[in-house]
Amino acid sequence: MKSIRIREGKERSLLRRHPWVFEGSIAKGKADPGETVRVEGPDGRFLAWGAYSPSSSIRVRAWSFDEAERIDAAFFQRRVQQAVQLRGRLPIDSDGVRLVHGEADGLPGLVVDRYADVLSAQFLATGVERWKPVIADALLQATGLTRLYERSDVGVRGLEGLEPATGWLRGEGATEVTIREHGWRLTLDVAEGHKTGYYLDQRDNRRLFAQWVERLGAQRVLNCYSYTGGFSVAALAGGAQQVVSVDSSAPALARARAHVALNGFDESRAEFVDADVNQHLRGCLQRGERFDAIVLDPPKFAPTAAHAERAARAYKDINRLALMLLAPGGLLLTFSCSGGVSADLFHKIVAGAGTDAGVDGCLLARLEAACDHPTTLAYPEGEYLKGLAILKR
Numbered sequence: 001m002k003s004i005r006i007r008e009g010k011e012r013s014l015l016r017r018h019p020w021v022f023e024g025s026i027a028k029g030k031a032d033p034g035e036t037v038r039v040e041g042p043d044g045r046f047l048a049w050g051a052y053s054p055s056s057s058i059r060v061r062a063w064s065f066d067e068a069e070r071i072d073a074a075f076f077q078r079r080v081q082q083a084v085q086l087r088g089r090l091p092i093d094s095d096g097v098r099l100v101h102g103e104a105d106g107l108p109g110l111v112v113d114r115y116a117d118v119l120s121a122q123f124l125a126t127g128v129e130r131w132k133p134v135i136a137d138a139l140l141q142a143t144g145l146t147r148l149y150e151r152s153d154v155g156v157r158g159l160e161g162l163e164p165a166t167g168w169l170r171g172e173g174a175t176e177v178t179i180r181e182h183g184w185r186l187t188l189d190v191a192e193g194h195k196t197g198y199y200l201d202q203r204d205n206r207r208l209f210a211q212w213v214e215r216l217g218a219q220r221v222l223n224c225y226s227y228t229g230g231f232s233v234a235a236l237a238g239g240a241q242q243v244v245s246v247d248s249s250a251p252a253l254a255r256a257r258a259h260v261a262l263n264g265f266d267e268s269r270a271e272f273v274d275a276d277v278n279q280h281l282r283g284c285l286q287r288g289e290r291f292d293a294i295v296l297d298p299p300k301f302a303p304t305a306a307h308a309e310r311a312a313r314a315y316k317d318i319n320r321l322a323l324m325l326l327a328p329g330g331l332l333l334t335f336s337c338s339g340g341v342s343a344d345l346f347h348k349i350v351a352g353a354g355t356d357a358g359v360d361g362c363l364l365a366r367l368e369a370a371c372d373h374p375t376t377l378a379y380p381e382g383e384y385l386k387g388l389a390i391l392k393r
């Protein structure tokens with residue numbers, strides 16, 4: 001077993017059970033990609049078992065802080081089983097569920113979503129890559145399912161020195177799946193969709209949106225960055241007369257359009273616009289359009305804190321435009337999924353947008369990812385999705 005010695009003073013985060021060891025915190029030791037290492041303090045005392053990643057600035061990801069624990073197949077079976085069992089105890093009204101959420105489930109670099117009877121997984125770090133066959137079997141065993149698709153086609157794998165990898169890991173067949181979310185039917189393709197196929201993290205916020213649209217009697221709704229129209233279906237379910245979905249992905253919009261009919265709504269109530277959201281919002285303003293409810297759910301503008309300033313300008317701009325387009329008494333649901341923008345900073349950005357728009361608003365709620373995307377006390381960096389529900393005065 002190889003050892004990684006931590007520099008003096010750099011062991012504190014591991015003692016708090018934070019699972020990452022950065023390159024600069026290591027005094028000596030190296031290992032092969034994904035190899036299990038013993039991480040030890042400057043005095044040689046045990047701190048953690050972890051997976052080594054020679055090319056990543058996150059050089060070790062901790063598996064366990066228990067010296068007696070062995071990192072073997074049984075370890076992965078236990079962790080996967082715990083993650084799956086936890087979801088069974090959560091209030092989730094869908095058969096689309098995040099079963100494994102990386103570090104928060106003690107499996108750094110692993111993301112697994114269940115869509116009806118298909119599992120879709122991302123292996124994002126050398127540790128889970130090395131244990132992939134064991135993890136794949138453990139997932140089937142814990143869920144009783146037979147089909148697991150891999151979507152490890154994500155840029156961050158490059159930082160780990162890993163090539164993209166996609167395809168069936170276990171089982172085979174059609175990659176299109178229909179899930180049932182809050183009684184709505186939504187389709188996705190695990191091979192073609194974004195990430196693992198769909199954005200499960202917004203599940204609770206989609207239901208809230210349907211409820212608010214209904215309560216407010218919102219008639220005209222604008223769903224920006226709609227992807228396959230989850231919030232659009234929510235708005236129709238809430239009774240909106242007209243929903244405009246805007247996205248720059250034609251395949252996503254085609255699926256959004258299909259979702260209207262699939263859920264039994266009249267197609268005349270839905271409009272789909274293939275456009276850049278910022279430009280579309282400006283066009284709406286010029287045409288004097290007004291909406292009773294608007295959703296802004298953009299992609300990650302700031303992957304890390306280094307991009308925060310440019311991202312802040314982009315967030316502020318779309319939020320300013322949306323606040324101007326809202327009718328008085330209208331609802332804005334606005335999100336950021338940028339890890340580099342904190343909830344606090346996002347609030348300030350949107351407040352600034354309100355000032356620039358000359359609009360005040362009542363903050364109805366602070367929103368976050370659904371509970372199957374947990375954060376843990378030891379790993380607050382896991383928090384990424386934040387949102388605000390604002391009622392325009």
Ligand code: SAH
Nearest residue numbers: 199225226227230247248249276277297299
């Ligand atoms: N709200 C969606 C998820 C949105 S993901 C849901 O509930 O499922 C972000 C979406 O923004 C993606 O579908 C992507 O295609 C789209 N997108 C990215 N940049 C865009 C731009 N500049 N204009 C319009 N859409 C954009």
